Amino acid sequence: MTAVRLSAEANFGRRRQILTFWSVSPDSGVFAMSPTSAAWPTADKAFFFPIVLNYPAVVTEFLWVNGATVNASYNIDVGLWIANDADSSTGTLLCSTGSTAQGTASVVQAAAPSAGNYTIGAGLYWCGMTVDTTSATISRASTAGAITSCQGWKSKTSATIPLSTSYPTITLATNDAAFCPHFGIKIDNMSVY
């Protein structure tokens, strides 16, 4: 009984500070991740994964893992949408990095929300990332899109940078690409055990 509870808390209850699909999704445990560097599949295509937050927090940074080929002329935007009550596959943008030049190859790159730290409450959110060129590479898992959609992944075309202009509100689409980029948010927790 204790082991089962601890296992559940590994995903749900533990106060993590870096929230990626593989650190917080209730389904990530049944989704093998073997991330490797790969070219962004379509320019201005965004990928999304759900974040279930059990406590209030402050979003301080967005993070992603760059691939082997990078260039400062390649641009990235990462944002956070709150899921709408009437339909979880729709959302409203809360904060985003804005256009950010890709940095060093094969390292974690971080960027703060363009308007500074952003406080969020418990709830369901979508974290999304877009890149403006297929020349850029990002660390990603390559499981088939239909399978990843079952586990919450979504995508959206025409996600031009900045996301604050292209998708201040959004209706997500089924993920049709075998591409799950490794990205997420960094938070400072506001609650104490």
Next chain:
Amino acid sequence: MLHGPPQVYSYSQMCAGEAHQRAGGGTMSTSASAVWSAADYIQIIGMRLDYPFWVRSVYALLGATVGTDSWAVGVYSADLSSSQLLVASASTLHAGSANSIQTVAVASPVRLPPGRYWLAMGCSGTTATFFQVASTVDRAMAGEVFEQTAAYSAGMPQTITPVLLNTLKTFVFGISQGSVV
């Protein structure tokens, strides 16, 4: 404000997935297309909801052969003796692209409070294919995967009587709080 995951499906942590995997089952990456177990067969999987969950649509991961048969997904109260239907999709023709998700809206969305339920899916025939994770009776027991034969009748029945699984497939189907899966 919505809470909990946008979707819960048969192989997620809140259903069979994690326990099934601990008992030797594969990850979702090992799932593959297969025919439905039998005509009018229903697969029934224990589901735990930690948050209120609005059932607005249901979905199944279609396999390589599309068409011919009809399917539906429902949620039942978790009584072993006679579990009552709480929400279900209408029986819908297996349609769409091969190896893709078919989503069906629920006519009257239902808000399920946190608790234990049965997530169930039925299909009318064995021509259509669905994605499934290969199972064993041991994995099925660990993952609370049950079944009921000859129970689907152009839709999900009002009550089900789950029997421990002897069919060695855990099909991929689920429920969603949104219109898009």
